[in-house]
Amino acid sequence: MSSVLVKFAETQNTAKKMANSGLLGSSIAKKYWMSLTGLFLISFLIVHLLGNLQLLDLSKEGQEQFNIYAKFMTSFPLIKITSYFLYASILFHAVDGIYLAMQNRKARPERYASYKPNRNSIWASRNMGLLGTIILAFIILHMSQFWYTMHWGEIGIDANGNKDLATVVIQTYQDGTAGLIMVLLYLIAMAAVAFHLYHGFQSAFQTLGINHSRYTPIIKTVGAAFSIIVPLAYAIIPVFVLMAKN
Amino acid sequence: MDLKLKIWRQANTNSKGSLKDYQVKNVSADSSFLEMMDQLNEELIDKGDDPVAFDHDCREGICGMCSMHINGEPHGPESGTTTCQLHMRKFKDGDTIYVEPFRAKAFPVLKDLAVDRAALDRVIQAGGFVSVNTSGNTLDANAIPVPKADADAAFNAATCIGCGGCVAACPNASAMLFVSAKVSQLSLLPQGKVEAKERVTNMVNQMDLEGFGNCSNVGACAEECPVGISLENIARLNREYLSASLTSSK
Numbered sequence: 379m380s381s382v383l384v385k386f387a388e389t390q391n392t393a394k395k396m397a398n399s400g401l402l403g404s405s406i407a408k409k410y411w412m413s414l415t416g417l418f419l420i421s422f423l424i425v426h427l428l429g430n431l432q433l434l435d436l437s438k439e440g441q442e443q444f445n446i447y448a449k450f451m452t453s454f455p456l457i458k459i460t461s462y463f464l465y466a467s468i469l470f471h472a473v474d475g476i477y478l479a480m481q482n483r484k485a486r487p488e489r490y491a492s493y494k495p496n497r498n499s500i501w502a503s504r505n506m507g508l509l510g511t512i513i514l515a516f517i518i519l520h521m522s523q524f525w526y527t528m529h530w531g532e533i534g535i536d537a538n539g540n541k542d543l544a545t546v547v548i549q550t551y552q553d554g555t556a557g558l559i560m561v562l563l564y565l566i567a568m569a570a571v572a573f574h575l576y577h578g579f580q581s582a583f584q585t586l587g588i589n590h591s592r593y594t595p596i597i598k599t600v601g602a603a604f605s606i607i608v609p610l611a612y613a614i615i616p617v618f619v620l621m622a623k624n
Numbered sequence: 625m626d627l628k629l630k631i632w633r634q635a636n637t638n639s640k641g642s643l644k645d646y647q648v649k650n651v652s653a654d655s656s657f658l659e660m661m662d663q664l665n666e667e668l669i670d671k672g673d674d675p676v677a678f679d680h681d682c683r684e685g686i687c688g689m690c691s692m693h694i695n696g697e698p699h700g701p702e703s704g705t706t707t708c709q710l711h712m713r714k715f716k717d718g719d720t721i722y723v724e725p726f727r728a729k730a731f732p733v734l735k736d737l738a739v740d741r742a743a744l745d746r747v748i749q750a751g752g753f754v755s756v757n758t759s760g761n762t763l764d765a766n767a768i769p770v771p772k773a774d775a776d777a778a779f780n781a782a783t784c785i786g787c788g789g790c791v792a793a794c795p796n797a798s799a800m801l802f803v804s805a806k807v808s809q810l811s812l813l814p815q816g817k818v819e820a821k822e823r824v825t826n827m828v829n830q831m832d833l834e835g836f837g838n839c840s841n842v843g844a845c846a847e848e849c850p851v852g853i854s855l856e857n858i859a860r861l862n863r864e865y866l867s868a869s870l871t872s873s874k
Contacts, residue, residue: 401869404828405798405838406862478838482796485729485837491630491643492722494696495795498847504795506840581841587863589856 408478413585415471416578422464423571423608433547433615436622438537441544445536448543452528472514479507502573503581509574516567523550523560551619564616568609575605625651625717629664631676632724637732637740643722653713657700658683658690660712661723678737683708685850688785691792692737693724698792698848706787706850726792730799730834741788743834744802748786750830751823752806754815774812781808783851790845790853796837801845803831804861805853811864821868828865 401407429451432444451457495504502509527533527546534542551557551564579601583589588597626649634641648664655663658680665675681689690707694700700710715721723737731739784805791799807824810816816823839858846855 404865405832405836406828406865407869408838409840409862410866478840482798482837482840485797485835486727486795487729488727490693490696490724490727491632492693492696492724495844497697497701498793498844499795499842503840503842577841584841584855584859585862587859587861587866589859 405481408474409585411474412471412478413582415467415474416582418464418467419471420575420579420582420604427608427611430615431611433544434618436544436548436619441542441548442536442538442540444544445538445540445542448528449540468514468517472510475507475510500577502577506574506577509570512570513567513574516563516570519563520567548619548622551616552623557620561616561620565613568613571612572605572609575608576602579604625653625712625715625719627651627660627715627718628720630720630722631737632733633676633736634725634733636735641733641736643724651712653711655712656683656708657692657694657710657712658708676737677735679739680708685709686785688787691726691739691741691788693722693726693792695722698726698789699787699850703847704850704852706785706789709850726788728788728791728797728836730797730836731788731791739788741786743836744786744788744799746834747799747803747827747830748806751819751826752810754810755819756815768814770813778809778812781805781812781853781857784809784849784853785851787850789848789850791836793844793848794837794839795842795844796840798839798845799831799834799836800839800858800861801849801853801855803827804857807864808857808860811860820864821872824861824864824868825872828861 401410429447432440432447435443451461524543524546528541528543534545536542536544549557551561553560580594580598583594583597588594626647629646629648630643631646632641633644646664648660648667651660651663658678661676661678668675679689679691681687683690685706685708688706690699692699692707694707694710699705699707700714702710702714725731725733725737725739726741728739730743731741734740782805784802786802788799788802790801791797794800807827810823811820841855841858843855846853
């Protein structure tokens, strides 16, 4: 009987080891997935920014052009497939990140009474979970305001017969106090994106094993520039829309 | 100099510990931190109190035994040193110094400031070796050519003294810097390449089983490392693990 129990315990242990190893469960594998999904989300940031900078033209023609673009982005098959892949990546990056943060918390059950982390690391690197949570909350708000409305919500029709997303955007950020709050939330979220990228951009390369005396300084410089320029360019859009209110 | 100390006291692994206040007077600025602790312990013993338990061995910075989280950093405020090489001239008269054990789930407190770092030994046992014939027919070490750059990188990784300061410094209590140094020192050399895939897989598995946290590239480990092990080793570990996972037969 006892030998059966020992055998059972061994099998359980092997099963546990198997589940935690390889490209599915190990600590390093979880980081590969964070890195790959993170890099994909970085590429999305560029495309999304370039498309939505069209909102800096708020003339009648500009708005109609934006609505044509919005229709294209929600109906062209290749982009639809990419968008499902994108939603999955956002969810996976968030779930994997929360799981990693929970495991990391468990790895140090007792905190230090005296702790001076600023002497050995930057704030953003230690607060990726907090920054990510802020960004996720913003993504939910942002998608409920525009993505949901575009697909299933109440939305007007413009002169070309397209769904009038431009007006939805303008109303969201120009609507009195509520609009002002939305602009502020947008700016807070972009600050979180900036700090998240400042650590995340170069971290993604290190996780994939890319650390080279010649290229790593370039990656870090590009990452720092990206983390400032891209969120700043995004932030210009709602501020511009708010300022354009007559 | 006279100092106030806040020292973590804990009777054993299962008991609850707390910070206790102590005072040491007339500490020489030339004494090491461990000698200051010795001075405190002699006073405690003279009074019939329980001396503070802490790890130490060589006291010349190469054994990796002395631990202690001093004023918010592993091995104290001086960079590139172990606690035995930290001198009291780094502190000022009247200072209050926090002295805590290395904190990690994988490093249970044995007593006071002494923690059990056997988890690191078990990671080594899982693969941190080269299988060689030790029956007497020793080969000449220079028979296999090793490029100078590889030898240097392997040597730099091999300077890891296994103190666990990286785990103590990491906000996630991750042991990646230690494991990456131990993987690198062998996988860079021809003798170590033979078992490279098995080694990295087994050592990472053991690291995970011990309950260390996940690396999030914070870099606190390398900043606090007493011997300057660099993050390039972690990148190498990430590369090796990826290639081993994709190409292993299991």
